[in-house]
Amino acid sequence: xxxxxxxxxxPPTLLDRTILRVWQKSTRTALTGREFWSRVTYYVxxxxxxxxxxxxxxxxxxxxxxxxxxxxxxxxxxxxAAFFPPNSPLQDERYYFEQQKKSLDxxxxxxxxxxxxxxxxxxxxxxxxxxxxxxxxxPADTAPIDTSAEPRALAMFRARLESDQPIFVQHSSGTTxxxxxxxxxxxxxxxxxxxxxxxxxxxxxxxxxxxxxxxPLYHDMGLIATFLMPILGGDCISIVDPFExxxxxxxxxxxxxxxxxxxxxxxxxxxxxxxxxRKTFQPRALGGxxxxxxxxxxxxxxxAVRFEQDFESFGVHPGSVAGCYAMxxxxxxxxxxxxxxxxxxxVPRSVPVGADVRANGARVVTDRTQLSQDxxxxxxxSGRIVPGLAVQVQVxxxxxxxxxxxxxxxxxxxxFGGYRKMTAADSNIGADGIYRTGDLGAIIDGHVYIFxxxxxxxxxxxxxxxxxxxxxxxxxxHGVKKxxxxxxxxxxxxxxxxxxxxxxxxDPQAGPDPAATRADVSRMxxxxxxxxxxxVRIVDERWLVKSTSGKISxxxxxxxxxxxxxxxAPV
Amino acid sequence: xxxxTIADLQSIAREVIGxxxxxxxxxxxxxxxxxxxxxxxxxxxxxxxALVGREVExxxxxxxxxxxxxxxxxxx
Numbered sequence: 001x002x003x004x005x006x007x008x009x010x011p012p013t014l015l016d017r018t019i020l021r022v023w024q025k026s027t028r029t030a031l032t033g034r035e036f037w038s039r040v041t042y043y044v045x046x047x048x049x050x051x052x053x054x055x056x057x058x059x060x061x062x063x064x065x066x067x068x069x070x071x072x073x074x075x076x077x078x079x080x081a082a083f084f085p086p087n088s089p090l091q092d093e094r095y096y097f098e099q100q101k102k103s104l105d106x107x108x109x110x111x112x113x114x115x116x117x118x119x120x121x122x123x124x125x126x127x128x129x130x131x132x133x134x135x136x137x138x139p140a141d142t143a144p145i146d147t148s149a150e151p152r153a154l155a156m157f158r159a160r161l162e163s164d165q166p167i168f169v170q171h172s173s174g175t176t177x178x179x180x181x182x183x184x185x186x187x188x189x190x191x192x193x194x195x196x197x198x199x200x201x202x203x204x205x206x207x208x209x210x211x212x213x214x215x216p217l218y219h220d221m222g223l224i225a226t227f228l229m230p231i232l233g234g235d236c237i238s239i240v241d242p243f244e245x246x247x248x249x250x251x252x253x254x255x256x257x258x259x260x261x262x263x264x265x266x267x268x269x270x271x272x273x274x275x276x277x278r279k280t281f282q283p284r285a286l287g288g289x290x291x292x293x294x295x296x297x298x299x300x301x302x303x304a305v306r307f308e309q310d311f312e313s314f315g316v317h318p319g320s321v322a323g324c325y326a327m328x329x330x331x332x333x334x335x336x337x338x339x340x341x342x343x344x345x346x347v348p349r350s351v352p353v354g355a356d357v358r359a360n361g362a363r364v365v366t367d368r369t370q371l372s373q374d375x376x377x378x379x380x381x382s383g384r385i386v387p388g389l390a391v392q393v394q395v396x397x398x399x400x401x402x403x404x405x406x407x408x409x410x411x412x413x414x415x416f417g418g419y420r421k422m423t424a425a426d427s428n429i430g431a432d433g434i435y436r437t438g439d440l441g442a443i444i445d446g447h448v449y450i451f452x453x454x455x456x457x458x459x460x461x462x463x464x465x466x467x468x469x470x471x472x473x474x475x476x477x478h479g480v481k482k483x484x485x486x487x488x489x490x491x492x493x494x495x496x497x498x499x500x501x502x503x504x505x506x507d508p509q510a511g512p513d514p515a516a517t518r519a520d521v522s523r524m525x526x527x528x529x530x531x532x533x534x535x536v537r538i539v540d541e542r543w544l545v546k547s548t549s550g551k552i553s554x555x556x557x558x559x560x561x562x563x564x565x566x567x568x569a570p571v
Numbered sequence: 572x573x574x575x576t577i578a579d580l581q582s583i584a585r586e587v588i589g590x591x592x593x594x595x596x597x598x599x600x601x602x603x604x605x606x607x608x609x610x611x612x613x614x615x616x617x618x619x620x621a622l623v624g625r626e627v628e629x630x631x632x633x634x635x636x637x638x639x640x641x642x643x644x645x646x647x
Binding site: 088116246247249254269273278280461494495505515519520521522523526527531532533534535 | 588589590594599602603604605606607608609610613614617629630639
């Protein structure tokens with residue numbers, strides 16, 4: 001067992017060992033620390049010679065060693081850096097950037113740094129002003145490197161970690177394209193590293209982790225857990241672009257087997273997706289993975305157990321899927337479960353805020369033979385709070401006792417000070433420095449369980465959607481009666497995420513028949529929000545239920561939808 | 572096997588997405604079908620491969636202009 005000592009930041013030993021393996025179309029490129037940091041240094045030179053980059057640069061690229069090196073070079077040279085998602089191969093590039101223009105205008109970077117020249121042509125066509133801020137980044141020079149000295153970017157980057165000012169920005173994914181930005185300082189990043197990384201290393205039983213990941217770097221889980229934390233620690237990252245993983249999911253198992261990975265971070269839906277694809281996989285040796293971290297959306301015990309059972313013959317260890325509660329506002333992890341402490345909370349589907357969950361029938365489950373009963377949901381524990389943070393449950397602003405269902409609030413060493421260009425108060429941070437997350441849950445015996453939200457947010461495969469924004473968009477669809485539409489989320493046993501469901505009343509005077517309207521609604525949501533609705537129902541006039549206040553009631557219409565269209569689903 | 576048809580595709584989509592009301596026509600695309608996202612697209616490709624007895628790449632199918640073209644692509 002490795003002791004949970006404060007880890008060294010950027011230890012000199014990283015120079016002479018492999019720290020990055022980039023997988024692309026079944027080939028992999030391995031880089032030592034010296035080779036990788038030499039690429040960072042190449043880009044430091046490039047940035048210093050390119051004044052157009054300015055002080056805040058977005059990096060827009062598919063995953064590659066060069067884009068990772070460039071991001072670190074921006075930080076090393078004192079620029080504020082952020083990743084921005086590229087279009088997927090399934091999306092029309094021009095349409096994608098037209099949709100993203102609102103976000104790009106809001107973020108207002110001084111430069112948009114790209115590695116694929118065709119993107120510049122597209123952005124120039126939709127907005128010459130954005131096009132003027134485009135910087136085409138060349139491939140890094142991979143000529144023989146100087147092995148006599150440390151690459152100079154390393155010392156520059158190390159110095160930036162001392163800063164209490166933002167060195168990079170994480171953007172939350174919002175429905176309307178208006179993204180909230182969280183600035184992360186050097187000291188916040190190293191604070192998270194000192195608190196979280198020893199827990200992971202101890203659990204994996206090593207002080208040099210080997211991580212396999214397909215996660216996008218524009219999302220906090222990919223950016224922090226599978227890029228910046230291992231970069232700081234000199235651990236080894238094996239990474240593939242997320243779109244390549246979607247097309248060939250088995251590539252992650254190849255990476256784990258060939259690169260001997262011991263830790264993997266995945267969103268909950270990915271565990272479910274692997275189980276659904278189980279019959280397609282050839283056997284792989286996955287037994288080296290000590291920890292499969294389940295993060296970024298509600299963690300479901302049933303999906304964790306099923307994954308472990310489905311892949312037991314591949315070597316996946318029982319109890320190795322561990323929940324994590326994380327957010328950009330605390331850099332990353334708030335709490336983390338560690339084997340062999342796997343457990344879940346079987347909780348009734350409806351618990352009032354302020355209630356003691358156990359008095360309402362909830363029970364802690366540690367025996368996987370006791371899975372859920374009808375009317376319960378099984379919430380995987382997100383584990384114990386990481387050092388340096390204080391996490392409480394509050395009800396109407398008052399700290400609640402163990403087991404009470406309420407809002408999760410956080411304070412601590414590496415909590416953000418407010419969203420970029422917003423006050424602390426507008427960022428839900430009180431004068432006492434406590435951040436109100438809007439997440440609902442309970443803490444029982446030191447374990448954090450998250451299973452609700454104050455606002456009507458639907459999380460579809462890691463993307464946050466506000467129900468009201470979805471409804472607003474659909475009011476412009478011909479065939480939908482204006483103001484008579486409702487959107488809500490449903491836990492999905494099929495996908496392991498939440499489903500976005502839309503019910504809209506048909507306007508027969510408008511022209512399109514219900515089938516055509518259904519297709520139009522599906523297409524409109526896909527194009528405007530870049531998320532697919534799981535179900536769209538076009539119903540007759542006056543089908544939707546209004547509350548006593550005269551508004552369309554999401555809760556009542558959710559119940560009515562379940563009764564009408566999914567009678568076997570849990571209510 | 573016999574020719575792959577739009578009815579075969581509809582049957583697979585209904586099963587994978589879990590929606591018995593899905594009705595496909597040759598002119599439609601994945602964007603028109605609730606639930607046909609990138610993850611289900613991979614699963615649908617797997618089921619098509621199993622039905623026709625040879626591997627069909629998800630990425631190739633994603634490039635089809637509509638379901639009619641997708642069926643033609645599968646039939647090669």
